[in-house]
Amino acid sequence: MKLPESKKDFDKLMENVDFTRILQITVPILQPVIIGGLWLLFAKFDKRADAVSKFIAIAESIPTIDLNLPKPVVLASLYHSIDDALVILQDVIKFMKDLDIPSAPEIIDAAKEEILDPIIEPVQEASHDFQKALADCASNARKSLSYAYYTPAGPLWIVSCMTQKGFNVNLKYVKDKLF
Numbered sequence: 001m002k003l004p005e006s007k008k009d010f011d012k013l014m015e016n017v018d019f020t021r022i023l024q025i026t027v028p029i030l031q032p033v034i035i036g037g038l039w040l041l042f043a044k045f046d047k048r049a050d051a052v053s054k055f056i057a058i059a060e061s062i063p064t065i066d067l068n069l070p071k072p073v074v075l076a077s078l079y080h081s082i083d084d085a086l087v088i089l090q091d092v093i094k095f096m097k098d099l100d101i102p103s104a105p106e107i108i109d110a111a112k113e114e115i116l117d118p119i120i121e122p123v124q125e126a127s128h129d130f131q132k133a134l135a136d137c138a139s140n141a142r143k144s145l146s147y148a149y150y151t152p153a154g155p156l157w158i159v160s161c162m163t164q165k166g167f168n169v170n171l172k173y174v175k176d177k178l179f
Contacts, residue, residue: 036072036079043080053077057085062092130167137161138178155179 043053056077059065067074078085102110141157142150155174162169 032070032072032075035070036076039073040076040080043077050080054081054084057081058088061085061089133162133165133167134158134169134177137165151179 039049039053043049053076056067056069056074057080059067060069060074060078137158138154140161141154145153145157155171155178158174158178159169159171162174
């Protein structure tokens with residue numbers, strides 16, 4: 001490439017330069033800097049923006065909170081009120097260290113105990129109405145379910161039927177009395 005020797009050559013060379021290409025490259029690079037700088041200036045001069053900036057810095061320093069704000073705003077807020085954010089972050093770290101978090105096997109064992117321990121409900125006294133409703137539900141289950149389904153699903157059918165009739169009966173009682 002030949003260097004321009006006169007102003008006329010230089011002007012002619014500059015006419016061929018597409019400055020929009022340069023702007024397309026520099027604007028995305030400078031945009032976060034501009035946004036963060038404007039937010040920082042705004043936070044330094046306005047008390048409301050200062051309070052919001054402190055809130056953003058404190059909230060974003062907690063690991064489980066994400067305010068979904070633009071990164072330049074968060075960075076400028078952290079820069080603006082880093083002292084307050086560090087104090088809160090130290091408190092969060094102390095709190096997290098002192099937490100007694102159970103391990104996965106402990107959680108599974110506790111859940112099994114809660115789920116597998118049968119809830120023994122008091123069975124209502126065997127009144128004439130109760131006996132009649134139980135017999136109706138049992139015959140309904142035999143009639144509606146085939147023999148292959150009666151054995152595994154029959155007790156559930158009967159408990160559901162009894163509940164619909166207003167009687168409180170548990171699955172264990174039905175299995176013991178009818179199956």
